[in-house]
Amino acid sequence: MLEIQNLSKVFNPGTINEKKAISHMNLVVNDGDFITILGSNGAGKSTLFNAIAGVFLADEGKIILDGENITFQPDHRRSKYIGRLFQDPLKGTAPHMTIEENLALAFLRAGHSTDSFSRISKKDHEMFKEKLRLLEMGLEDRMNTQVGTLSGGQRQALTLLMATIVPPKLLLLDEHTAALDPAAAEKIMKLTEEIVAANHTTCLMITHNLHQALKTGNRTLMMADGRIILDLKGEERESLTMEELLRRFREGAKEELDDDRILLSDH
């Protein structure tokens, strides 16, 4: 479904701030996979998402989605079939536009209509209302409210709906519940699982919550230093305990330190 071949990205090359964010990464994501991604800060998780979404061009390597090489496709083209949610709930919606207009924007752009002058029809309006009702937040009665007046949880729920109103081929969730209060986070997570399951959307989710990483989805990756150091699926994943995962997580982080020490002693 998604294939990443030998992907590398270096920031600030040739300077003292040079950082190998992703080095020679290979990954094959199967259709319908729901993959959780773990890793300490700077492990390259968000960089990987940025590369997939096309925020920047990778230095090396290929990104193939559904058999199509999208390595050189600009981000606005890719976002037609790659949905993305950020940690910051303010990033995904336009605050001075109404709930309905935000939804319409997401729906009209991702739809198959290429008419720039298409407008919200009665049918669309009813459909939006129906979808909003599924969020169970009472937003269906506030469709003419400006989004800027909603809470973070409501905005993130709306963003989730916008990203999936036309089901994308691939959904990227970048710690999308981390900035919310526990109740809202739980609600958004539940909605995410429901929507992903209903559409069989292939999904990658970054999280810092080890429990969530094991509980959600069908596969877990651990990243360190721009590489995938652990790829858990099937039985191995099922039988893995939290303690064991934590131990491996620490190990992964430590290996890096050891590597650094070796590097330093060489010089």
Place this chain on the structure above:
Amino acid sequence: MLHIAQTALTLGCVYSLVALALFLSYRVLDIADLTTDGCFVFGMALSVSAAAAGHPLLGILMAVIGGGCAGYVTAFLQTRLGVPSILAGIVTNTGLYTVNLMAMGWSANVSLLKQTTIFTMARDMGIFGGWYQFAVVFAASALGMLFMRWFLRTRLGLSIRATGDNLDMVSASSINPKFTIAVGLILANCFTGLCGGLVGQMQKSADINAGTGIVVIGLASLIIGETVISGRKSIGRNILACLVGNIIYRFIYALILQTRILPIECLKLMTAVIVALAIAAPTIRANLATKARERKESAL
């Protein structure tokens, strides 16, 4: 008095087109588009020159298209060549000075004498009486406002609004901000060009310096309108604010002209002060509130 009212209404309607243009660029796209001054004269020059050659309607059309071209140049500089938006407008504006002279046959002004304009055409229809000028500009303004209201709710219009509202969101949606900014600036300058074209034929002259301060006057009207009818709440209100604000501004202008409370030479300064105060108002209010609270709490 009726004459003053008529003049104020007429000027208010025609200049509401510039306010609409600024609404689109400044409020919706959040770009201070300084192409406006030169673009206004460009529309005026094209329209008056064409009317002088006997094609008043073609002149208006040329003013619209010419304005759009000027907008595209600014958008091109900004989105494709990375020139900062304010500088892009200034650069285009400077270049337009020469283009405007060229459009007027290398002279600083062009006048219409007995030539037909769209206003004389309206007068000769004989159904508007003494209000024929008002009828034309009111029609233009009303059509402009209806168009804007319709456009901003289409897919493209929503995309343009989102571009100005949340650039983060736009890059993660399948909207190309380069495209939406370009469309927005082109359209805004079409409106400015149309305004210049209408004003030129109404005054029966075009002058190379006619555009000075247009952008500030447009902003002043926009802000007055937004304050009066508490705009910024919905698109419809916002668009109406362009017209209401302009009419109020023109009434103030006419009043000053008539009563001579202020020497007329002071008007631009006064406009500048109004705009500066209106834009600064939220900051000033916040500062005053902080000071007041500080004083109150330290007094306890």
